[in-house]
Amino acid sequence: MNICIIGGGNMGHYLAAKVGIKQNRVRVYTRDAAKWKEEVIAVDNNVIIAEGIIDKCSSSAKEALHEAELVLITWPSNYLAERLHEIEPYLTGDMMIGFIPGYGGKEFICKDLTRKGCILFGTKRVLSSTKAIDRGSSVECIDNRPDIQIAAVKSSYTDRCCKIMEDLFKKPCVPLKNYLTVSLTPSNPILHTSRIYSLFKDYHNGHIYNEHYRFYSKWSDSASEALLDMDNELQTFCNSLVELDLSGVIPLTKHYEISDSSSEQERVSNMTAKIRSLKFIKDYAPMVREGSGYKPAFDSRYFKEDFPYGLAVIKSFCEIGLINTPMIDRLLKWYSKLMKLTFYIDDHFNGSDLSTLPLPQNAGIEKKEDLVSFYSA
Numbered sequence: 001m002n003i004c005i006i007g008g009g010n011m012g013h014y015l016a017a018k019v020g021i022k023q024n025r026v027r028v029y030t031r032d033a034a035k036w037k038e039e040v041i042a043v044d045n046n047v048i049i050a051e052g053i054i055d056k057c058s059s060s061a062k063e064a065l066h067e068a069e070l071v072l073i074t075w076p077s078n079y080l081a082e083r084l085h086e087i088e089p090y091l092t093g094d095m096m097i098g099f100i101p102g103y104g105g106k107e108f109i110c111k112d113l114t115r116k117g118c119i120l121f122g123t124k125r126v127l128s129s130t131k132a133i134d135r136g137s138s139v140e141c142i143d144n145r146p147d148i149q150i151a152a153v154k155s156s157y158t159d160r161c162c163k164i165m166e167d168l169f170k171k172p173c174v175p176l177k178n179y180l181t182v183s184l185t186p187s188n189p190i191l192h193t194s195r196i197y198s199l200f201k202d203y204h205n206g207h208i209y210n211e212h213y214r215f216y217s218k219w220s221d222s223a224s225e226a227l228l229d230m231d232n233e234l235q236t237f238c239n240s241l242v243e244l245d246l247s248g249v250i251p252l253t254k255h256y257e258i259s260d261s262s263s264e265q266e267r268v269s270n271m272t273a274k275i276r277s278l279k280f281i282k283d284y285a286p287m288v289r290e291g292s293g294y295k296p297a298f299d300s301r302y303f304k305e306d307f308p309y310g311l312a313v314i315k316s317f318c319e320i321g322l323i324n325t326p327m328i329d330r331l332l333k334w335y336s337k338l339m340k341l342t343f344y345i346d347d348h349f350n351g352s353d354l355s356t357l358p359l360p361q362n363a364g365i366e367k368k369e370d371l372v373s374f375y376s377a
Contacts, residue, residue, distance in 0.1 A: 001025075001168075002067050006087060007074035008032050008057070010130035011100060013139035015072055017042035018127075019168050020052020028057040029064035029087065035136035043133065044143045057136075065090040070164065071097045076301045077104030077309035081358065084109060093117030096161065098150075101126050102182040103189065104309040105358025107153045114153060121161040122182045124149035124248070127169070131281040140281055149248070151176035154377050180375040181248035184238065184317065186231050189310025190252075192302050194226035195219065197331050199285055200296050203338070208293035213285040217276055224271040227252065229327035234314055237321045243372045298339070307335040308357055312343065316359040319349055320371060 001024050005012050008030025017040045020026040028036060036057035042050040058064040065071065065087065073080065080099075091097065093116045099106045102122015107114075114120060127148060128141040148165055150173055152158040162173035176182060198220050199213055231252045238246040253260055256274045258267055286300035296303070311332060318325045329349075336343035342351035355362065365374055 001164075002069045003027070003168075004029060004065050004068035004071045005074065006064075006071060007079075008036065008136075009074060010132050010139055011074040011126060011128075013040055013132060013136075014042050014050075014128055014130045014141050015074065015100070016040040016054055017050040017052040017139065019072075020054055022053070024168075025055045026052060027055055027064045027066075027068070029059070029061055030057065031059050032135065033057045033059040037137040039137065041138045042128075042141050042143070043138060044141050049141070049143055061087045062090050068095060071095055073097065073099050076305040077106055077109065077358065078301070078305045080104075080106060081109050081309070088113070091116065091118055095119070096121070096164065098122065098161065098165070101185070101187070102151070102179070103185045103187065103313070104305065105183070105313045107179055107183065108358035108360065108363045111363060119152060119154070119157045119161065121150055121152040121157065122179065123165075124151075124176065124182050124185050125187055129279075129281045142279060142281060145171075147172040147174050149174045149176055151179045151182045153179045155179070155375075176248045177245040178375045180244060180317075180371070181246055184234060184246065184249045184314060186234055186249065186252055186255075188306050189314055190227060190230045190234070192306040193311050193331055193335075194230065195223045195285075196296075196302055196306070197226055197334060198223035200338075201334060203296060208290055208295060209287065210293050212287050212294050214283050215285045216278060216280045216283050219272050219275040221268050221272050224268045224275070226327055226331065228267060228271060230311075230314075230325075230331070233318060233323060233325040233328055237318045237323045240321050240323060241368060241371065243368070244375055303335075303339070307332065307339075308341075311335075312354065312357055313359060315349060316354075316361055317371070320360065320366065320368060 003019055003024055003026045005015050005028045016026055038054055040052045041048050091113055096119045099122040128143050131140045133140050148171055150162050152161050155178055158175045162175045166173040235251050238249045258270045286297040286302045287294040288297045315328050332343055341353040343354055344351050365371055
């Protein structure tokens with residue numbers, strides 16, 4: 001199969017190592033093409049688990065996408081929105097295009113590709129936690145996910161996409177009922193934002209922190225409170241949309257095996273303990289040096305993607321469902337004030353800066369019936 005990987009970041013390295021077997025011709029599109037070697041390896045716990053051969057790594061989209069049958073896009077949603085124009089002319093109607101992961105409004109960012117006839121699908125979560133060892137040749141990963149959960153934007157293509165990904169990654173692929181299940185995945189858009197808010201909610205211009213905070217291993221109860229409240233708000237929306245099967249949007253208490261029978265405070269403390277116990281390759285908060293201390297790294301994807309292209313997208317679906325979201329509102333109001341954006345006007349989620357985001361309302365989806373029609377196709 002002719003495969004093109006869009007994005008030379010850590011996930012791009014991982015994909016290249018996994019699918020670059022002799023039966024496939026793999027090309028990579030990245031601005032750092034000169035740094036890439038012909039062979040890419042993935043390492044898990046000091047053991048090489050995959051070795052891929054790259055046919056071509058190019059900074060030319062036309063060259064990288066030439067004759068591609070499957071395109072795997074690893075760009076964050078904000079990158080995709082900014083850089084889609086680089087690759088769109090070379091994405092043709094006979095291509096299958098996968099987003100890894102698929103949440104973040106990507107179905108709206110790439111709506112014109114659907115009109116072209118491209119088959120769009122997305123994974124529910126990233127395939128692995130990753131960190132570069134040597135840029136262009138090796139990546140560290142935690143390859144412990146038991147399966148890959150997938151939905152196509154047009155549901156009739158989901159089984160076909162699953163079959164191809166299962167053959168490529170030699171791992172079970174689970175077809176999801178609809179793409180909205182992918183869009184609402186309570187992963188980074190809720191996980192990252194709750195921790196960022198708990199760390200930096202009192203930040204003001206010029207403030208310097210004395211330490212570079214740990215992100216997961218020092219997870220706090222305040223982050224767990226925000227996380228659980230936002231997940232409850234999301235689940236309220238999912239339960240209200242009875243016309244679509246959203247059972248695949250798993251509550252975080254179930255995902256992290258936190259007992260629902262425990263008290264609220266026990267759930268909070270158990271969630272904190274659970275997240276602190278998990279193994280993550282990257283564990284530092286997004287911060288940069290400033291003099292003798294640190295300040296938030298506002299250019300990181302934690303700020304550039306997870307709030308506007310993650311949490312705001314979830315909020316927009318809740319708006320359609322007329323669901324009250326006090327915790328989601330608290331975080332988005334804090335974020336928009338911090339970043340000098342207008343998300344709210346008089347407590348209404350209709351600020352001018354929302355017009356640039358991949359929200360369903362900006363694609364003409366205003367009512368539940370519109371949602372059901374779009375995601376049932």
